[in-house]
Amino acid sequence: MPDLLFDGPEWTFELLSKAHDAIEEIALNELGLDIYPNQIEIISAEQMLDAYSCVGMPLMYQHWSFGKRFARDEALYRTGRQGLAYEIVINSNPCISYNMEENTMAMQTLVMAHAAFGHNHFFKNNYLFQNWTDASAIHDYLAFAKNFIAGCEERYGIDAVEEILDAAHALQTQGVFRYGRPPRPTAEELQAIQQQRQGFEDQKSVLDLWTENAMRAETNLNELKDSALSDRQAAMNLPQENILYFLEKHSPVLEAWQREILRIVRYLAQYMYPQKQTKVMNEGCATYTHYLIINRLLEKGLITDGAFMEMMHSHTNVVLQPEFDDPRYGGLNPYALGFAMMQDIRRICEAPTEEDREWFPSFAGNPDWMAVLRDAWANYRDESFILQFLSPHLIRKFKLFMLADDAKQANLIVSHIHNRQGYRDIRAALAQSYDLAYQEPDIQVQDADLRGDRVLKLTHAVRDGIVLDPKNRDEVLKHVRRLWGYDVSMTASDHKTGTRMSHVSTAA
Amino acid sequence: MHHFIDRRPNPKGKSLGNRQRFLRRAKENIKKMVDRSVRQKSVTDADPSGGEEVTIPAKGIKEPFFASSPKGGFRRHVLPGNKDFVVGDAIPRPKGGAGEGGRKASEDGEGEDGFSFTLTRDEYLEILFEGLELPDLVKKNTFEMETSGTRRAGLTTAGTPNNLNLVRTMRNSLGRRIALRRPSQASFQAVVDELAKLEDIDAPDEELQARIAALQEKLALLERRRKLVGYIDPIDLRFDTHVPEKIRNSKAVVFCLMDVSGSMQEREKDLAKRFFMLLHLFLERAYEHTEVVFIRHTHHAQEVDEETFFYARETGGTIVSTALKKMQEIIEERYPVDEWNIYGAQASDGENFGNDSEKCRQILSEVLLPSCQYYAYVEIVEESDEKLLADAEEGADLWQNLRQVEAKFPQFEIRRVAEPGHIYPIFRELFAAGKSEGR
Known part of the structure; x- marks a missing residue:
């Protein structure tokens, strides 16, 4: 019988280290996880609030909105209306996780299994993170961003910087490349960028390089009829979904430092984008990992029953899914759905039913369920994962049903329930609700004639008749106008029929 | 490879910069709310030692983004926990939009109307006296006495x-x-x-x-x-158990004296109120227990409650010495000097009747000041009265007499103010460090 890792609620750094090694043994050798080296930091409640306000980043430039978030979270925390997370984990290499000092030793163990191994594995192996984020460079980049913006504040004043940041933040969701990979800068560009960052040099040279190298090659000229328009569109790589990118490259009024700020904001938005697309999977992966690990720890006699019960208590709280008519209901809980799906995949591997064999012929009955899970964690995002792996069994277990909400009808209609006719549609609709490209409005830069009226023309492709909230839209358009320097218009049209639905402009 | 880092000793207030930027952003609104709160607040419960909760309109601190409207269009919602719905059931639309819109607003912590958060005491005071630097207030020496008493000390399994x-x-x-x-x-x-x-x-x-x-x-x-x-x-x-304990007995009483004759208008009273309030805030911090006594006077003085003190109207002449006499009476009656730290604060527009100022000087020097920790007299003058503001030599009968007192007693000070901005520096001057040492 091996010794217990710990016995009692108090943690020490020696105990943490011992627990970490025991978890690592299970995670790497038994579960076959592949992780970045871990760096685990112990922080206080106030520091946790800090991290909250800065979207979980260890370093962040300064902006009033973070102060607002801090004030809000602090008020919620102090009045006991909101607890704090046990941990925060950052997609970086080494993988940094913050653990709260208030956790008991059992909780620290659980949190390590969850964050330092579960999330860590997901960050390192999921294709979205691999392709779209650079885990080893993020810290340096954040440090650069913080210093750069502090430098700008000193040079140009807090107000001037705030104005640009406000506008850029308003466009954050329009600051990512959803479909194409962001163009990678060439060696020359990198050098130019480096120089420019060091000396705040004029960015002109960098811009030329960007537009000529990366962007021009990608456009397709043939389909365009209007030659002036097509020239413009070719030159500016239009239409463009990444509005921040477009403004950074083509706004006629921005100074070099202002463009750099836009770049920082959109770079961070792009860095966060994979996380927004993998909430269910990421939490599911981490929760299932900690679940496997603490069970193994108990089986190996490394933790007491008491510690195990404490962890399971917290675990069950986390994966609680209130039903739709429960006052606690606040949407599907990504932990609950993710965990249930991981468990279900294992069930399908180990004890498939006829139905499972019919629905999941590729892996039902596969003896290496861990390999199936690892493959899923590596190659899917929430939308595709649900579309691929949500089983009728689970739909029944969650008793999922679908409401059709058509504004033209007086009532909501129950369109599908958990039966044979409903499975596929419910699964597809649930998957779509995790598809950010569908959930976030589709807004693109259509055209901007700098030699003509200079109006920046945005289009909103309206899907399913869901329009933009007019108040927010008008406010954001004002911000866009600030960055573009001239008037901005937005045309909303139905994405199927092309019927024009509305047109607003900052000129009016 | 792994390592653990203890971040707890890291310097605190990492988000201070963000907070400052936030306060700066919302300054106008916060200031409006703070000003309003001062006006509504009473002098005695104005202590924001635990911070001051303010609610500001969310308008200036909104972060807009291209958001889908919560209403209209065609949507599909997948929900868990079906009980007895079958396909085709119609459910009345929940009021107030399709659920999601409402949730978003509350997740943000800001409804349409307000954003609430807590200002620290320092921030509150800074905004209250905007444009002034807030120094560390220095505690004056306080007379402390010790008495013994008992304190609750939890529960035991044995007892009477x-x-x-x-x-x-x-x-x-x-x-x-x-x-x-x-x-x-x-x-x-x-x-x-x-x-x-x-x-x-x-x-x-x-x-x-x-x-x-x-x-x-x-x-x-x-x-x-x-x-x-x-x-x-x-x-x-x-x-229940109780343990004996030595209790530091530090009690203070603040006498607020104000002239309420017709010449004291809204502006003068507001200035006086700010001064009294600051004094009270300050003393509250220094002493465990503070009481405030309000004495108003015209040609006769009376002890009143706070509401009456600041807001009731009274007509009559001005005899300052009546208030001082009243204060003397109250001290003798209720506040034995060996138990209480006595503070006096007096506000007036400087007018006094006939040769009453002479009498004031006498009462102060002979009776009141020897038993007072501190006594401040604030004269509120017109903003246009530059001559009076600039030159302490100038002034009416009362001022001149009090100047003589000031020269003799270190715990007596007189100042002139004309606008809210003056109050804080004067207050700071009055309570500057090291001033009352050696007493």
Whole structure:
């Protein structure tokens, strides 16, 4: 019988280290996880609030909105209306996780299994993170961003910087490349960028390089009829979904430092984008990992029953899914759905039913369920994962049903329930609700004639008749106008029929 | 490879910069709210030592983004926990939009109307006296006395009956009774009743007798159980304990004296109020217990409550010495000098009747000042009165007499103010470090 890792609620750094090694043994050798080296930091409640306000980043430039978030979270925390997370984990290499000092030793163990191994594995192996984020460079980049913006504040004043940041933040969701990979800068560009960052040099040279190298090659000229328009569109790589990118490259009024700020904001938005697309999977992966690990720890006699019960208590709280008519209901809980799906995949591997064999012929009955899970964690995002792996069994277990909400009808209609006719549609609709490209409005830069009226023309492709909230839209358009320097218009049209639905402009 | 880092000793206030930017952003609104709160607040409960909760309109601090409207269009919602819906059921649309819109707003912590958060005391004071630097307020030497008393010190399992903590004892008893399954009075009584009913029947047959026997057995068991598991057991008992403790006795009383004759208008009163409030805030911090006494005067003085002090109108002449006499009376009556730290603060527009100023000087020098820790006189003058503001030599009869007092007593100070901005620097000047040492 091996010794217990710990016995009692108090943690020490020696105990943490011992627990970490025991978890690592299970995670790497038994579960076959592949992780970045871990760096685990112990922080206080106030520091946790800090991290909250800065979207979980260890370093962040300064902006009033973070102060607002801090004030809000602090008020919620102090009045006991909101607890704090046990941990925060950052997609970086080494993988940094913050653990709260208030956790008991059992909780620290659980949190390590969850964050330092579960999330860590997901960050390192999921294709979205691999392709779209650079885990080893993020810290340096954040440090650069913080210093750069502090430098700008000193040079140009807090107000001037705030104005640009406000506008850029308003466009954050329009600051990512959803479909194409962001163009990678060439060696020359990198050098130019480096120089420019060091000396705040004029960015002109960098811009030329960007537009000529990366962007021009990608456009397709043939389909365009209007030659002036097509020239413009070719030159500016239009239409463009990444509005921040477009403004950074083509706004006629921005100074070099202002463009750099836009770049920082959109770079961070792009860095966060994979996380927004993998909430269910990421939490599911981490929760299932900690679940496997603490069970193994108990089986190996490394933790007491008491510690195990404490962890399971917290675990069950986390994966609680209130039903739709429960006052606690606040949407599907990504932990609950993710965990249930991981468990279900294992069930399908180990004890498939006829139905499972019919629905999941590729892996039902596969003896290496861990390999199936690892493959899923590596190659899917929430939308595709649900579309691929949500089983009728689970739909029944969650008793999922679908409401059709058509504004033209007086009532909501129950369109599908958990039966044979409903499975596929419910699964597809649930998957779509995790598809950010569908959930976030589709807004693109259509055209901007700098030699003509200079109006920046945005289009909103309206899907399913869901329009933009007019108040927010008008406010954001004002911000866009600030960055573009001239008037901005937005045309909303139905994405199927092309019927024009509305047109607003900052000129009016 | 792994390592652990203890970040807890890192410097605090990492987000201070963000907070400053936030306050700066919302300054106008915050200032409006703070100003309003000062006006509404009473001098005695103005202490924001735990911070000051303010709610500002969310308008200026909105972060807009291209958001889908919560209404209209065609949507599909997938929800868990179907009970008895079948395909085709129609459900009335929940009021206030399709749920999601409402949720988003509350997730943001800001409804349409307001954003609430807490200002720290320093931030509050800074905004209250905007444009002024807030120095570290220095505690004056305070007279402290020690008396002994007792303090509560938790619960024990032994003690005298008069200290029995009934709530905790009964809670323990209840828990133990549930855990050990003590038969309740009701269930016991039920068996007794049933037994009595059966025994009443004449000529019982065999079956009935068997039941009676069974019930009697059950009754005996219950009785034994109830005896064994007592209603209250010695282990349930909890007693309050008290430990003797030396208590630092530091009490202070602030006398706020104000001239309320016709010449004191809204502006003058507002200035005076700010001064009194600051003094009270300051003393609250320095002493465990502070009281405030309001004395207003025209040609006669009376002790009043705060509301009357600031807002009631009074007409009449101005005789300052009446207020001082009143203060003297109250001290003699209620505030023995060896127990109380006495502070005086007086605001006036500087007018006084005839040769009353002479009398004021006498009362102050001979009676009041020797027993006062500190006494500040603030004269509120017109903003246009630059001559008076610039030159302390200038001034009416009262001012001149008080100047003489000031020269003799270090704990007596006089100042002139004309606008809210003056109050804080003057207050700071009055309470500057090291000033009252050697007294």
